[in-house]
Amino acid sequence: QLVESGGGSVQAGGSLRLSCTVSDYTYSDICVAWFRQAPGKERERVASIYRGGSTYGSIYYDTSVKGRIAISRDTANNKVYLQMNSLNPEDTSMYYCAASALIGFCPRATGNYEHWGQGTQVTVS
Numbered sequence: 001q002l003v004e005s006g007g008g009s010v011q012a013g014g015s016l017r018l019s020c021t022v023s024d025y026t027y028s029d030i031c032v033a034w035f036r037q038a039p040g041k042e043r044e045r046v047a048s049i050y051r052g053g054s055t056y057g058s059i060y061y062d063t064s065v066k067g068r069i070a071i072s073r074d075t076a077n078n079k080v081y082l083q084m085n086s087l088n089p090e091d092t093s094m095y096y097c098a099a100s101a102l103i104g105f106c107p108r109a110t111g112n113y114e115h116w117g118q119g120t121q122v123t124v125s
Helices: none
Strands: 004-007 008-010 016-022 029-039 044-050 059-061 069-074 079-084 095-101 120-124
Touching: 004 095, 008 059, 016 029, 016 044, 016 120, 029 079, 044 069, 044 079, 079 095
Parallel strands: 008 120
Antiparallel strands: 004 016, 016 079, 029 044, 029 095, 044 059, 069 079, 095 120
């Protein structure tokens, strides 16, 4: 139901845009988040967007990426994007998109996300 694309290898300072296609219409207008997990580390939320992201507090960025990434949503095409700029080697991870059915906000914990994509690898050298 969730399919990521857009990962790859990039030089430090470069950019990538990840795309998440949400095929289940049920999740097309609620919370979608991007997580990442590096080898030996816990999965962490990078960014999330609730509905269209136009209301206060409906977009979240982790402090490690704030100012360098932007999450956006194309509701008409059921896609959520993660534009990542000024990438550095610490951003190297498997990136996953996930959807939550909770109403009103995007949760922090991975256990509150019912659906996950297969992941797309981002490598920064």
